[in-house]
Amino acid sequence: MNKTCARCQKIVYPIEELKCLDKTWHKTCFKCTECGMALNMKTYKGFNKSPYCEAHIPKAKATVIADTPELKRIAENTKIQSNVKYHEDFEKSKGKFTQVADDPETLRIKQNTKIISNIAYHGDLEKKAAMEKQREAAEIADVRVNNAYPKRIGSIADIDPANGIYSSLAGESASHHQLHQQQSQQQHQQQHQQLLQQQQQRALQQQQQQQ
Structure with a gap:
């Protein structure tokens, strides 16, 4: 029996x-x-067993339900239970460590941070050690200068206010002080150069290890 459209x-x-x-449809009647x-078959949208295009398919409307006392009570209880559950979960999770998967980028950043921290840590130690050596060297230099140029007591005849000379020891003290400053500067420059060379060598070694 033939079907009808x-x-x-x-x-x-x-x-x-x-x-x-x-x-059943005629292809031209669909x-x-x-x-x-x-x-x-690819472009139709069905609604109540009738074909529609995308633009004209009827939209389902929300059904409005009156709020009865029973529904209000259920909604309020649900809200209270949700709040209790939320705070309970929050208290349980508070202070806990959340494990995050380490992707290659995160691992690379961690490694670089670790390297930089090590460089900074060892650099501070080296600076501290260099400062201690510098202080000890300065103290030794003071002792040597004092031993090489012992102080002597001047006399009243050494004072000549007219010529701006108040002590025959003034010139000697100035030369001693200048000599001490030059020695300290030379020691400081040598220690600074050694520290820079050590840091450059360490950075070069770390770059080679990463490669």
């Missing part, structure tokens, strides 16, 4: 038959119920 109610022959939405645009 769901739209035009005419006989549908097998060559022009299209089955969709539990109905159109949008609202605008009449031709549809196919």
Whole structure:
């Protein structure tokens, strides 16, 4: 028995038959119920067993339900239980460590941070050691200068206010002080150069290890 088209109610022959939405259609009759645009199996949208295009398919409307005392009570209890559950979970998770997967980028950043921290740590130690050596060297230099140029007591005859000379020891003290400053500067420069060379060598070794 030949079937009839769901739209035009005419006989549908097998060559022009299209089955969709539990109905039989002519291929040319399979159109949008609202605008009449031709549809196919890929473009149609079904609603109540009728074909529609994407733009005209009816939208389901939300059903409004009156708030009865029972529904209000259930909603309030649900809200209270949700708050209790939230605070309970919050208290349980508070202070806990959350494990995060280490991707290659995170691992690289951690490694670089560790290297920089080690450089800074060892650099501070070396600076501290260099300062201690410098202080000890300065103390030794003071002792040597004092031993090489022992102080002597001047006399009243050494003072000559007219010529701006108040002590015959003034010139000797100035030369001693200048000599001490030069020695300290030379020691400081040598220690600074050694520290820079050590840091450069360490940075070069770390770069080679990373490569």
